[in-house]
Amino acid sequence: MAPHPALRTSHFAVCAIVPLLISTAACRDTFYPLKNRITPGTDAFVVFVADGQAEAGELWAGQASGGPVFQLTYTLSDEDAPALSPSGGVLAFIRAAARTDSSGRRVWFMNLVTGNEREMPVFPDSSIPLRMAFSADGNAIYAATTSGVWILDAPPAPVLFRRAIGADSISADSALTVFIGEPAFARIGPCIAKVGSLCAFPPGQAEAPLQEGGVDPVHWGADSIGYFVGDRLLVRAGDGGRVREVKWVRVPVNPRRATFAPAASPHSSGR
Numbered sequence: 001m002a003p004h005p006a007l008r009t010s011h012f013a014v015c016a017i018v019p020l021l022i023s024t025a026a027c028r029d030t031f032y033p034l035k036n037r038i039t040p041g042t043d044a045f046v047v048f049v050a051d052g053q054a055e056a057g058e059l060w061a062g063q064a065s066g067g068p069v070f071q072l073t074y075t076l077s078d079e080d081a082p083a084l085s086p087s088g089g090v091l092a093f094i095r096a097a098a099r100t101d102s103s104g105r106r107v108w109f110m111n112l113v114t115g116n117e118r119e120m121p122v123f124p125d126s127s128i129p130l131r132m133a134f135s136a137d138g139n140a141i142y143a144a145t146t147s148g149v150w151i152l153d154a155p156p157a158p159v160l161f162r163r164a165i166g167a168d169s170i171s172a173d174s175a176l177t178v179f180i181g182e183p184a185f186a187r188i189g190p191c192i193a194k195v196g197s198l199c200a201f202p203p204g205q206a207e208a209p210l211q212e213g214g215v216d217p218v219h220w221g222a223d224s225i226g227y228f229v230g231d232r233l234l235v236r237a238g239d240g241g242r243v244r245e246v247k248w249v250r251v252p253v254n255p256r257r258a259t260f261a262p263a264a265s266p267h268s269s270g271r
Contacts, residue, residue, distance in 0.1 A: 033115045034061060037070050040088035040112045044263035046226075046233070047072065047082045047091055050252035056099055058252075059091075064260065066247040072110070080105075081257060083132040083141065088261030089113060090154060092132050092141050102128050107143060109155050123150060124161050133175040142172035149176070181238035182223035189217065198227055210236070211243075218258045231255050 038045045044064035052058035056078040062069035072091075073079050078101070082093040089112055096105040105128050107120040123129070127147035134141050134154070142164060143150045149164040149172045164172040178188045180200060191199035191207055198214035199207040213229045220226040223238040226246070233246040233255070 032113055033072055033110075034070065034112055037061075037068075038063060040261065042264050043088075044221075044261065045088065046246070046258050046260050047084055048233075048258040049080055049082065049256050051254045052252075054098075055254075057257075059093060060252055060255070062246070062248050064246060064263075066249075068249045069251065071252075081129070081131045082259045083134055084259045084261040085134045085138040085154065086136065086261070087138055090134075090138070091259075092134070092154075094129050094132070095119075105129055107132070107141075107152065111155075118155055120152060121159060123147075131176065133172075135171065135175060142175050144176055149173075178217040178219055178225060180223070180225050180236070185238070188225050188227075190215075216257050218260055220260050221262050226258060226260060228256055228258070233258060 034040070038061055045061055046064055047059055047061045049057040050060050052073075053076060056076065057080045058074070059072040059079050059082055060069050061072055075095075078096045078099040080094045080096075080099075082091055084091055091110040091112055093108055093110070094105050095108050096102070098104075106122070107129050109118045109120070110116070123143075123145060125147050127145035127150075129143045129145050132141050132143045139154055139157070141152050141154055143152060149169065151162050151164050151168060151172065153160050162168075180186055180188050186200035186202040186208070188198060188200055188210065191197045191209060193207060194209055194212075196213060197209055198211040198217060200210050201207050211227060211229065211234070214227040214234075215229075217225050217227045220235055224235055225238075226233055226235045228234075231251050231254070233248070234243050235246060236243045
């Protein structure tokens, strides 16, 4: 009998904390999906979804500065809603047998050093995961579901689900919301009055159009946001600077749902 998916992760416990363990013997000779391409915990990079076979979502990665992109998953399943840990070493995402199989959507984790994956069980109330974000310390992930927000401890911790309530609910809402500015001065999301565009929503003020045709906003460092316009990934700073394009090579079909991991600063461990 095949082992349960949650047990097929012997290296996860050893390699999950990437900046500390990236050169250890336990990680050195294992399969590394981004080897010689992107170094989690050092490079700024992006993981995003694009169409694979039968238009099912596959996961891809690329440097935040541009260049070639690299496929991370090669399955017949539908992968969606990726979320990178603050260090960039662990990727959470949602996988289902098909894009239309909403009841079969499960949360998975991928260790980007070893390539090992771990599947989470069904949520206690059988709710369906929709999108996710890691906590600031990377120790937990917030999952927005059809029945509210749940908190999962990140690998290698044992599987544990708990409802987001009180202070945890405030932290979860902040992590799952895209803001711009440092300090944040507006929430970013789809316009209400101008359908098909992105808007900024300053507290107590009317929506301010930000980008016509923009979709899927994502946190991009301390004060910026990224978003797609067609197959172009654009980055806008909160200080009003010019918008720049991340120029990738051979972009796959229908890129969407990006997640960003910043480069390690000289005075941090990869935050």
